[in-house]
Amino acid sequence: MSKAISVVVIGRSLNQQERTRLRSASHIPLAIVAELPNAPQVLDELNRLRPQAALVLLNGELNHTFQLVERIHQELPETAVICSSEDNSPDVILQSFRSGAMEFLRLPLVETEIASVFAKIEQTATKPEESHGRVIAVYASKGGCGTTFVTANLAASLARLSRKRACVIDLNLQAGDQPLYLGLEPNYSIHDIVRNFDRLDDQLIASYLTQRSKYLTLLAAPTEIGKDEDVRVEHVTRSIALLRAQTEYVVIDPPRMLNELTIAALDAADDLILLLTLDIPAIRSAKRALDIFARLGYDRSRVKVVINRYTKTPEFDLKQVGKVLETDVFATVANDYQAAISSINVGEPLVLSKTQSRIVHDFGTLASKLSGIRLPSENSEAPARPSRGGWTSLFGGKR
Ligand SMILES: Nc1ncnc2c1ncn2[C@@H]1O[C@H](COP(=O)(O)OP(=O)(O)OP(=O)(O)O)[C@@H](O)[C@H]1O
Ligand SMILES: [Mg+2]
Structure with a gap:
């Protein structure tokens, strides 16, 4: 069976409903390894954790968040960035992809979308520490x-x-x-x-x-x-x-x-x-x-x-x-x-x-x-x- 995809959530903590939905919608097991605020030390944490996916919840100052997405994309190319927002206007989606996001998920999360996003990440993500253990x-x-x-x-x-x-x-x-x-x-x-x-x-x-x-x-x-x-x-x-x-x-x-x-x-x-x-x-x-x-x-x-x-x-x-x-x-x-x-x-x-x-x-x-x-x-x-x-x-x- 597939090994869990490690995910770090950035922006705020997920609520119980979001967490359950993420876990149950994806056919591949997800391990949420950390939930971090959008703060300066986020990149250090990501470097340490090296997750396969970063779910960035777009809140607060948008330009600032997109800069973070850009830096994650540049500094951790093995981490797939998923932007997520209640605002799913073409502008926000386009800006997410331009900053280096691989996927976009609407908020509130939709199960079919979660499933297809993580299926794609599963296929493309590199798993440096995966072994047969x-x-x-x-x-x-x-x-x-x-x-x-x-x-x-x-x-x-x-x-x-x-x-x-x-x-x-x-x-x-x-x-x-x-x-x-x-x-x-x-x-x-x-x-x-x-x-x-x-x-x-x-x-x-x-x-x-x-x-x-x-x-x-x-x-x-x-x-x-x-x-x-x-x-x-x-x-x-x-x-x-x-x-x-x-x-x-x-x-x-x-x-x-x-x-x-x-x-x-x-x-x-x-x-x-x-x-x-x-x-x-x-x-x-x-x-x-x-x-x-x-x-x-x-x-x-x-x-x-x-x-x-x-x-x-x-x-x-x-x-x-x-x-x-x-x-x-x-x-x-x-x-x-x-x-x-x-x-x-x-x-x-x-x-x-x-x-x-x-x-x-x-x-x-x-x-x-x-x-x-x-x-x-x-x-x-x-x-x-x-x-x-x-x-x-x-x-x-x-x-
Ligand atoms: N198959 C078995 N036959 C007889 N006794 C057993 C068997 N398995 C465990 N025990 C006994 O049951 C007791 C409790 O075992 P154990 O400490 O492994 O339980 P536990 O589920 O880890 O408990 P805890 O909830 O306190 O962590 C021990 O005294 C052990 O000797
Ligand atoms: Mg015990």
Whole structure:
């Protein structure tokens, strides 16, 4: 699927309706990485963010705004400028194009126009940081569903299966638990990215990762209280873009609260794992999350419903759950509290340990379904069900 187009809005902040309309009208996901006033430092910010599109809302002194459009066009030729105004007189439109705008959008925004403008930008925009890396966000709208546990183990499984790099991003900025689950003591965190954002590049961000192994790293949440407050959307979006360019799998543990930062992470995700447990509150909460995803314009194909702590029960048939959620269940992870809690207590992802648990097999299956890489125990005639512990015996005995 297409990667999100990064967009900076200039002139004023969008209102909720405009933001929703932009997101849902474009067939290509949009990541609004910043909303900036038309102030002198706008060009510095744009140089830093290097968005694929700049949406300039024409307000205030028009000549001044057109000068800005001209400068963006000259200094950032890779950024497509879209001018937008309630005044769609021929004069304003002509002046926009003369200043270097590639497109013009009427205000209030019209969905068909948004769709066609971003489709054109998608075709022409150059994407310097795009690479094959895949971003997977594991989201649960209800607490305690196992997001942190699943993120850590899924990243470890993907790294093992692919023998390529996987990086966990912990966006639980106030209380990130990933170091505990991965058995790490980070010296750096996303706060270092905020402090050095001016000079952030692929090498600097790599130096802020904590290594679990050659293939598994963590971008930790701030370890000190109060350091979370400075993290903004552009820090999250740029970090994901840079990590995607150097890592095969970026697996994000976002907070449950759907704030701007969480939405920025979900926007950037190729796969959005909606995690739930089989109980009424979690199912209802997942249903609400799916409605919100639809309003945010997320394509259903990106959303994968995964049931954690799964035990077969007569009350909750997976098919029924799929019907309620109007989306088939993509995968399940078995319930094994003893194995899960022991792995957390010793700080070793379960899938890297020698523990025999159905959970290990289930993470193998999930990683395989997401990556398209076959589990080593599968053969073409007899896919599905490796024997209990098959995944462990193939991969788990080395540590
Ligand atoms: N598949 C599983 N089987 C048994 N226990 C599990 C499983 N997955 C997670 N748990 C347990 O559930 C508890 C909560 O897990 P976790 O911290 O990952 O949840 P969370 O969704 O990240 O919570 P929070 O909302 O607080 O961030 C942990 O004690 C963990 O051991
Ligand atoms: Mg958590």
